[in-house]
Amino acid sequence: MNDIHESTLDDLVGDWLTLPDVADVLDLEIRRVRGLVADRHLLGVKRGERTTFQVPAAFLVTTDDGTHVLETLRGTATLLQDAGFDDAEALRWLFTGQDTLGGETPVAAMRAGRRAEVRRLAQALA
Template identity: 40%
Template sequence: MLTVAETAKTIKASENKVRQMLRDGQLIAVRRNGELMIPAEFLNDNGPVKGLSGTITVLSDAGFNRTEMLRWLFSKDDSLPGVTPINALRTNHGTEVKRRAQAMAF
């Protein structure tokens, strides 16, 4: 888990940019001891992992809250390459992840 400052340093952006990404639904954070924390698995050197923001949107449209989204993204799913949705996203299998997220909405 990374703070907003650590996230900004990782993706070479300002803390305000990271906060904007959180507001826009490109990233999800949880509050720990009063501080926003972002899973490091959500990031690569250039920013959020490809497909993450689209997956967050699909899950949000399905009625998931932030905590439920985090649980789902890190839950084991043997039918996905990479075993968890976030690992599948990190290995460029976003289509499969979004397909499963969409199916959960029905």
């Protein structure tokens, strides 16, 4: 990944978590977190000086019931993959404001419970 590509994602995403950080926050074993990535419940990229795999912190949601993975991410990630997006491209799309969402990012809309709008947009990309 070149520096321009990485800094663009950094500017869009903001806060990142390593897999051990995700495991700590979710109180899971690291192998379970790797399973969430393998099953596309979480998306991420290798980044940073040591090129460690990291996921956006925005994919974790804290409620009264604790912290969990954003439930609507998996289906949306699958639609983006079906449209030919790799994980870095999917992250860029998820964290870029969309006019049809009033300038809001798809990830912010999903966190606000507007899954259907985001999925319609993602389906239109195919």
